[in-house]
Amino acid sequence: MRCLVLGAGAVGGYVGGRLAEAGAEVTFLVRPARAAALAARGLRLRSPFGDADLPVRTVTAEALGPGHDLVLLACKAYDLDAAIAALRPAVDGRTAILPVLNGLSHLAALDAAFGRAAVLGGLAKIQARLDEEGVVHHLNDWRWLGFGERDAADSPRLRAIAAAFAPCRGLVAEAVPDIAQRMWEKLVHLGTAALGTVLMRAPVGAIVRAGGAPFLHALLDRHATLAARQGHPMPEAFLAEYRALFSDPASAYATSMLRDIEAGRRSEGEHVLGFLREALAAAGMETGWHDLALLHVRAQEQRRAG
Known part of the structure; x- marks a missing residue:
């Protein structure tokens, strides 16, 4: 299989590196400076499941040209337009695109650019970072990649x-028959955690210690109701797990949105919280908390731009 990975950052570098290590034909689409660094030192992975230094x-x-079976897209949602433009020369009739971005809003943009049939559903549960020297650090035992057809349970x-x-070590990659359900489950969890931690500017444990568990539970229930109205009810076991979380x-859980x-x-506030806010409004549901969180995100963007 010929695989093209957009960038060689934290998640793309880790997943693409493990795929290359397992013998697949993997190419990383990178800027010239990163290409020179990879040529000189290789792709360096540091992980609890084994380190690797790989020529790539x-x-x-x-x-860039066509001829790829799979494109792995693991950019931030705010870089999606640039990613689509960069990938156009690589995508032909044989290419499957596997996006593992947060949220759901990227699917419409990818469908418009490449056609719905080319775009798989996907999600990643991997915590990794890229350090100043270009080394990819896999931080814990989260190592799951899921993918699936959005309109079918299986395909060649x-x-x-x-x-x-x-054959990949340090990575559990699974084709799942209900990828849309899985993506909604992630959005319900991520949307709750992101809105709560961003609005309160604190990790989950601090919010709970301040008396905020009912607030987080109400957010979770609201997002679960939204998902159910979209045809994706949350399983009781899922809700129990995240009510406990x-x-x-003692939880130190904070989202990447808060860290950013x-x-x-x-x-990615606009892409995650904005999507949820619009979906809630379209369903006739209350949006007050989401309006406040988006105002916070937008105010911080104005501050950053200034």
């Missing part, structure tokens, strides 16, 4: 992708 193929935008290309990922006074805001970086 790279390509820059001006040399899903089986081929699963077979390519099967959002009741833990506190570091003065761009955040």
Whole structure:
């Protein structure tokens, strides 16, 4: 299988690196400076499941062409338009696009650019970071990648992708028959955690210790109701798991959205919280908390821009 990975950052670098380590033909689409660094030092992975220093193929935008079976897209949602423009020369009739972005809003943009049939559903549960020297650090035992057809339970290309990922160490990659349900489950969880931690500017445990568990539970229930109205009811076991998570006074859980805001970086607030706010409004549901969280995100963007 010929796989193109957009960038060699934290998640893309880790997943693409493990795929290359397992013997797949992987090429990383990178900027010239990153291409030079990878040529000199290789792709360096540091993980509880084994380190790796890998020679990897790279390509820059001006040399990119078609012929790829799979494109792995793991950029931030606010970089999606630039990613679509960069990938156009690589996508032909044989190419499957696997996006593992947060939220759901990216699907419409990818469908419009490449056609719905080309775009798989996908999600990743991997915590990783890229350090100043270009080393990818896998931080814990989260190592799950899920993918699936949005209009079918199975397909030959899903089986081929699963077979390519099967030998990967430090990565559990699964073709799932209900990817839309899984993506909504992630959005219900992520939307609750992101809105709560961003609006309160604190991790989950601090919010709980301040008496905020009922607030987090009400957010979770609202998002679960929204998902159910979209045809994706949340299983009781899922809700029980996240009610426990959002009741833990010792939890240090904070979202990447909060970390980005506190570091003065761009955040995915518009793409996650904005999507939820619009979906709630369209369903005739209360949006007050989401309006406040979006105002907070937008005010921080104004501050960052200034």
